[in-house]
Amino acid sequence: MMDELEQDIDKAAEMLRQAKAVVALTGAGVSAESGVPTFRGKEGLWEKFDPSTLEIGNFMKNPLRTWQVLRALFEGSLGQVRPNAAHEFLARLETQGKLLGIVTQNIDGLHQKAGSRVVHEFHGSMEWLVAPRSGHRYLAKDFDLGQLPPICPKSGEALKPDFVFFGEAIPAAAIRGAQELLTRADLLLVVGTAGVVWPASELPRLAKLGGARIIEINPESAMTRELGINDLWLRGPAGELCARLSEKLWP
Numbered sequence: 001m002m003d004e005l006e007q008d009i010d011k012a013a014e015m016l017r018q019a020k021a022v023v024a025l026t027g028a029g030v031s032a033e034s035g036v037p038t039f040r041g042k043e044g045l046w047e048k049f050d051p052s053t054l055e056i057g058n059f060m061k062n063p064l065r066t067w068q069v070l071r072a073l074f075e076g077s078l079g080q081v082r083p084n085a086a087h088e089f090l091a092r093l094e095t096q097g098k099l100l101g102i103v104t105q106n107i108d109g110l111h112q113k114a115g116s117r118v119v120h121e122f123h124g125s126m127e128w129l130v131a132p133r134s135g136h137r138y139l140a141k142d143f144d145l146g147q148l149p150p151i152c153p154k155s156g157e158a159l160k161p162d163f164v165f166f167g168e169a170i171p172a173a174a175i176r177g178a179q180e181l182l183t184r185a186d187l188l189l190v191v192g193t194a195g196v197v198w199p200a201s202e203l204p205r206l207a208k209l210g211g212a213r214i215i216e217i218n219p220e221s222a223m224t225r226e227l228g229i230n231d232l233w234l235r236g237p238a239g240e241l242c243a244r245l246s247e248k249l250w251p
């Protein structure tokens with residue numbers, strides 16, 4: 001007899017076959033099986049680091065202190081990680097013309113490494129450093145983080161990673177891109193997000209208002225279920241379940 005999860009995977013595969021405009025909203029959990037730590041939960045970053053280090057006001061007051069924490073992020077697992085089956089599954093859906101694009105809260109660049117092309121980085125990315133006042137931008141890989149904080153050669157300011165700190169606005173282009181995708185979606189895949197950080201947490205509702213069906217993949221909780229807008233919850237790790245979905249869709 002088929003277990004409940006197997007039946008749900010079959011249902012999800014059928015919903016994907018029927019869909020013509022899939023959009024994915026992803027969070028830290030999509031990269032968990034690549035070895036990237038999530039923020040919340042037992043092994044989460046917020047257990048090790050004080051989230052206030054990533055407040056923009058604290059960075060401006062003491063960039064060195066923030067960078068001492070950030071160096072661990074840049075030089076630790078985040079620098080070397082590889083995409084997993086979930087990133088690859090979403091990239092393949094796009095190649096096949098099914099998926100319009102991805103809205104991600106992640107800064108790890110793994111969707112792009114897997115081959116996804118339309119990726120709106122709602123919280124920015126680790127790839128760039130930016131001078132907060134003058135706006136000059138540089139590729140992070142060109143800076144030696146042995147000397148902290150990295151300094152803008154043009155303005156002399158301490159450079160900040162170009163991801164969104166607490167207290168900063170979401171990049172306008174990412175908001176526009178996300179809205180444009182979500183209003184066109186007929187199926188939204190919500191993968192690996194706790195859904196507690198605003199305004200990303202509002203995005204599934206936008207898709208639902210536009211008539212999209214919603215599948216959420218998460219081993220522990222389902223934010224869209226709590227909102228009462230969920231059509232299916234695949235309860236399990238994204239990499240493993242996406243590998244199983246791939247087998248169903250492309251045997």
Ligand code: OAD
Pocket residue numbers: 026027028029030032033038039040041044105106123164165166191192193194195196197217218219220221236237238239
């Ligand atoms: P969280 O760390 O808050 O949540 C991660 C979610 O992934 C949880 O719901 C886990 O249950 C789930 N999860 C864990 N392992 C998984 C797996 N193998 N497959 C699928 N899901 C899994 O991460 P986000 O929701 O992305 O913002 O956090 C949102 C924002 O909070 C981040 O972008 C960051 C942080 O503050 C900024 O830095 C601006």
